[in-house]
Amino acid sequence: MSIVTAPPQGAAADPSTLRTSPLAPISWRAPIIYGVLALLTFVAFGVLPAGGRFTTFTFSTGTDLFAIAPVRVPSKSAAIALTLIALAVAVLSFVTTRLRRRIGPWLPALFGVVEVAALLTWAVAGKSNPLPVTGLLAGSLFLATPLVFGSLSGLLCERSGIINIAIEGQLLAGAFLAAVVGTLTQNAYVGLIAAPIAGVLVALLLILFSIRYRVDQIIVGVVLNVLVVGVTSYLFSTVMKDNAATWNSPPRLATLSIPILAKIPILGPVLFQQNVLVYLMYVVVAVLQIMLFRSRWGLRMRSVGEHPLAADTVGIKVNRTRIRNTMLGGAVAGLGGAFFTVAAGLAFGKEMTGGKGYIALAAMILGRWSPKGALAAALLFGFSDNLQVVLGIIGTPIPSQIMLMTPYAVTIFAVAGLVGRVRAPASEGIPYVK
Amino acid sequence: MKLELRGITKRFGSLVANDHIDLVVEPGEIHALLGENGAGKSTLMNVLYGLYDPDEGQVLIDDAPVTFAGPGDAMAAGIGMVHQHFMLVPVFTVAENVVLGHEPVRGARMIDLPRARRLVREISDRFGFDVDPDALIENLPVGAQQRVEIIKALSRDANVLILDEPTAVLTPQETDELIGIMRQLKAAGTSIVFITHKLREVRAVADVITVIRRGKVVGSAPPSAPETELASLMVGRSVDLGVTKKPAEPGEPALRVAGLSVIDHAGVLQLDDVTFEVARGEILAVAGVQGNGQTELAGAILGLQKPVAGSVLLDGTELVGAGVRDTLRAGVGYIPEDRSDDGIIASFSVAENLILDVHDRPPFARGISLDPATVEASATQRVDEYDVRLTSVQDPISTLSGGNQQKVVLAREMSRPLRLLIASQPTRGLDVGSIEFVHRRIIAERDVGTPVLLISTELDEVLAVADRILVLYRGRIVGIVPQKTDRDVLGLMLAGVPLEEAQVQAAEHHTALGAADIIATQEERS
Numbered sequence: 003m004s005i006v007t008a009p010p011q012g013a014a015a016d017p018s019t020l021r022t023s024p025l026a027p028i029s030w031r032a033p034i035i036y037g038v039l040a041l042l043t044f045v046a047f048g049v050l051p052a053g054g055r056f057t058t059f060t061f062s063t064g065t066d067l068f069a070i071a072p073v074r075v076p077s078k079s080a081a082i083a084l085t086l087i088a089l090a091v092a093v094l095s096f097v098t099t100r101l102r103r104r105i106g107p108w109l110p111a112l113f114g115v116v117e118v119a120a121l122l123t124w125a126v127a128g129k130s131n132p133l134p135v136t137g138l139l140a141g142s143l144f145l146a147t148p149l150v151f152g153s154l155s156g157l158l159c160e161r162s163g164i165i166n167i168a169i170e171g172q173l174l175a176g177a178f179l180a181a182v183v184g185t186l187t188q189n190a191y192v193g194l195i196a197a198p199i200a201g202v203l204v205a206l207l208l209i210l211f212s213i214r215y216r217v218d219q220i221i222v223g224v225v226l227n228v229l230v231v232g233v234t235s236y237l238f239s240t241v242m243k244d245n246a247a248t249w250n251s252p253p254r255l256a257t258l259s260i261p262i263l264a265k266i267p268i269l270g271p272v273l274f275q276q277n278v279l280v281y282l283m284y285v286v287v288a289v290l291q292i293m294l295f296r297s298r299w300g301l302r303m304r305s306v307g308e309h310p311l312a313a314d315t316v317g318i319k320v321n322r323t324r325i326r327n328t329m330l331g332g333a334v335a336g337l338g339g340a341f342f343t344v345a346a347g348l349a350f351g352k353e354m355t356g357g358k359g360y361i362a363l364a365a366m367i368l369g370r371w372s373p374k375g376a377l378a379a380a381l382l383f384g385f386s387d388n389l390q391v392v393l394g395i396i397g398t399p400i401p402s403q404i405m406l407m408t409p410y411a412v413t414i415f416a417v418a419g420l421v422g423r424v425r426a427p428a429s430e431g432i433p434y435v436k
Numbered sequence: 437m438k439l440e441l442r443g444i445t446k447r448f449g450s451l452v453a454n455d456h457i458d459l460v461v462e463p464g465e466i467h468a469l470l471g472e473n474g475a476g477k478s479t480l481m482n483v484l485y486g487l488y489d490p491d492e493g494q495v496l497i498d499d500a501p502v503t504f505a506g507p508g509d510a511m512a513a514g515i516g517m518v519h520q521h522f523m524l525v526p527v528f529t530v531a532e533n534v535v536l537g538h539e540p541v542r543g544a545r546m547i548d549l550p551r552a553r554r555l556v557r558e559i560s561d562r563f564g565f566d567v568d569p570d571a572l573i574e575n576l577p578v579g580a581q582q583r584v585e586i587i588k589a590l591s592r593d594a595n596v597l598i599l600d601e602p603t604a605v606l607t608p609q610e611t612d613e614l615i616g617i618m619r620q621l622k623a624a625g626t627s628i629v630f631i632t633h634k635l636r637e638v639r640a641v642a643d644v645i646t647v648i649r650r651g652k653v654v655g656s657a658p659p660s661a662p663e664t665e666l667a668s669l670m671v672g673r674s675v676d677l678g679v680t681k682k683p684a685e686p687g688e689p690a691l692r693v694a695g696l697s698v699i700d701h702a703g704v705l706q707l708d709d710v711t712f713e714v715a716r717g718e719i720l721a722v723a724g725v726q727g728n729g730q731t732e733l734a735g736a737i738l739g740l741q742k743p744v745a746g747s748v749l750l751d752g753t754e755l756v757g758a759g760v761r762d763t764l765r766a767g768v769g770y771i772p773e774d775r776s777d778d779g780i781i782a783s784f785s786v787a788e789n790l791i792l793d794v795h796d797r798p799p800f801a802r803g804i805s806l807d808p809a810t811v812e813a814s815a816t817q818r819v820d821e822y823d824v825r826l827t828s829v830q831d832p833i834s835t836l837s838g839g840n841q842q843k844v845v846l847a848r849e850m851s852r853p854l855r856l857l858i859a860s861q862p863t864r865g866l867d868v869g870s871i872e873f874v875h876r877r878i879i880a881e882r883d884v885g886t887p888v889l890l891i892s893t894e895l896d897e898v899l900a901v902a903d904r905i906l907v908l909y910r911g912r913i914v915g916i917v918p919q920k921t922d923r924d925v926l927g928l929m930l931a932g933v934p935l936e937e938a939q940v941q942a943a944e945h946h947t948a949l950g951a952a953d954i955i956a957t958q959e960e961r962s
Binding site: 292309318 | 487537
């Protein structure tokens with residue numbers, strides 16, 4: 003027996019025929035931003051500075067298989083050349099916008115690279131110290147580590163429908179416990195293992211209030227951050243400060259060079275001369291990227307974050323899924339917290355995470371709730387953080403206060419300007435009640 | 437598989453949603469569960485599907501009692517359900533949705549997507565569905581989404597399939613296809629429980645009809661029972677199925693919409709160069725399947741959405757660019773399609789809801805404060821006039837039934853001199869009595885000379901109330917036709933087929949419901 007009628011003509015809706023009207027207003031935001039920035043930098047870095055100075059970039063470290071010679075360029079001409087490329091990008095963006103064509107993410111990436119290169123050429127012009135490119139990149143990756151773990155934690159929770167604002171608190175708790183346990187055992191690795199436990203404890207509170215008592219998840223998260231700051235600061239002042247040798251002098255995680263790989267010029271020192279926490283980060287990002295989109299666990303978790311009732315009607319336990327993933331998220335953020343103490347080789351200090359948890363949240367959004375996107379966004383923020391450090395050491399014409407502001411300014415610009423239209427998991431923040 | 441419900445009772449607080457319901461579904465039968473909105477049909481099926489625990493009673497499968505802790509147990513027992521609101525994740529593909537919860541896996545619990553695709557294709561081919569396993573759900577039309585839901589249930593070897601109001605979102609032709617699918621499933625031995633309040637469909641497809649009213653089974657009937665008998669059983673009194681109205685006496689055109697285009701925030705053209713007129717004393721119905729630009733049309737006229745092109749002239753005054761408040765004060769009454777979100781403020785009292793649009797003007801406002809006595813007095817008067825059943829006008833409006841809430845909306849929007857009435861889905865989710873009331877009020881408004889724009893996805897409502905019918909498809913006008921147009925022709929137009937072609941196609945092939953119509957007409961005559 004066949005179906006009674008064939009579908010009437012025109013009834014089969016083809017999504018590709020959803021027309022984008024010629025009437026739709028064109029958004030000129032991107033080309034205007036590119037154009038203004040390119041012009042400003044062309045004038046500031048290329049036209050205005052006096053000529054005759056040189057900028058030196060170094061690429062090699064002592065352990066490389068072969069050395070790359072330092073690059074010495076005339077500052078003015080190099081800056082002009084680089085900003086002209088940026089201007090070309092702006093023109094290309096203008097043309098494609100006008101033609102209503104979309105271009106891939108390589109365009110903003112190219113723009114960013116040439117603009118940063120122009121900035122560096124100008125900032126280091128005439129200095130006796132060369133700019134160590136490899137060191138700048140290695141430091142960026144290192145500083146990005148807590149941001150990567152933090153945003154992975156956020157996306158694990160949000161993909162299953164729980165908003166985790168408590169990343170900051172989980173990082174801080176992880177940093178605290180790693181320091182204490184690392185000091186007590188005099189073993190940085192034991193401290194590293196302890197850190198996730200602290201993150202899970204904070205996550206359990208988040209679960210209790212958001213799933214059991216259905217309190218607004220954003221408020222709970224903020225309150226938990228304040229709570230962790232309070233508890234760790236109290237313990238720091240009453241116990242750790244006066245007795246630092248017993249409680250707060252954690253050993254540092256050793257830098258592990260991976261044989262052969264570590265000797266590749268530029269890439270080796272950046273990627274393969276790091277400590278175990280950074281290597282763990284590579285593994286966690288890769289595993290989550292695959293598991294989230296291809297495994298049964300990932301499919302069920304995303305279904306719970308998007309349409310919990312649909313998940314329930316096919317027999318998936320919604321709240322159990324959310325609880326497990328929020329705990330996992332807490333563990334990941336706690337592990338990231340170990341960065342601040344045992345990985346960086348620092349003693350625990352009050353509020354030492356300094357808002358990195360919130361920047362991690364921004365990285366998660368900028369990375370569109372995907373692990374590889376979160377990694378890329380966190381690297382951007384890590385780079386801007388380290389740039390400020392490196393330029394501070396070399397000495398630049400830019401006031402230090404402005405330099406300190408860089409990572410936060412980049413965060414705001416990135417989230418406000420680059421994100422565009424993103425879609426959060428549809429049911430995040432909404433408690434599931436049958 | 438034989439399915440039996442015995443003495444099922446489900447209470448929500450003091451409300452008894454199901455009161456000792458007995459129901460037997462024999463193997464391979466299409467069993468219609470007929471009842472008004474709010475009669476307790478969906479509650480019963482949610483009990484059967486393990487979403488609710490019954491307070492009393494038993495479910496038996498092949499005469500053996502079973503208990504379901506959750507939908508997983510019900511599915512394992514061979515019960516599948518297609519919910520009224522589809523249980524599909526919009527950002528997942530068809531294959532992902534079908535296998536969700538019983539995923540084929542390989543290796544480290546990675547989803548075996550090729551197998552999932554094969555599963556979808558196999559069932560899809562068996563029943564002649566045309567479904568691409570890799571399409572995203574959000575890009576599919578509702579008819580196709582429903583087929584995905586059926587595939588989902590069948591992929592779990594459902595022997596009993598519950599269809600909860602499956603035709604609510606379909607065009608007549610899609611409904612016809614669904615009826616074909618139901619017959620196919622029946623032939624393959626699947627039992628079907630078909631929940632609906634539409635008499636016509638029940639008669640076209642059911643083997644047995646059980647009627648539910650206020651949570652109780654009030655009787656059963658064979659499908660040959662006349663519509664009026666089924667209707668009175670369902671409502672509890674004899675009802676007049678038709679709407680009585682005088683022929684329209686249209687005056688000069690009052691609302692002139694010209695070249696109106698709306699683009700949504702995602703950049704998609706939702707309303708494309710729409711031009712029409714509504715005369716004084718006439719009801720122009722805008723027919724279309726949900727999501728074909730109706731919301732944007734109402735929004736653009738009212739000023740909720742800014743059109744990218746076009747003009748809206750009401751008695752010669754341009755409304756485009758005027759704010760919502762100015763538009764309302766120019767004499768536009770608006771009954772919004774989503775009553776609970778846009779029509780009322782649930783936690784406000786009935787009296788407060790009645791003055792939402794005029795709270796800042798005398799006599800209700802005195803300086804910066806409200807005059808509670810005037811507000812209450814006016815509310816009491818309107819509540820009487822519109823026959824709203826309540827205990828006090830100071831009660832929150834959320835304590836009222838849907839029908840009474842809608843009467844409050846009508847009272848607010850229609851108890852002032854109007855120059856245009858826009859009624860968007862005015863009877864959605866209402867019981868038969870309230871539907872009659874709303875229709876009478878709208879026709880009365882027309883009879884005093886107000887132009888009326890009725891937006892409805894219910895073809896029955898459009899045919900009953902309209903004087904002329906405008907069909908929208910993907911934001912464009914397919915045609916404007918007289919009220920006497922054939923149902924099958926309109927059904928094809930709802931799917932975007934132009935009038936002439938629709939007439940040819942409809943003449944060649946009548947749908948099951950269209951045929952049922954013809955038979956019903958012949959019965960009436962004889």
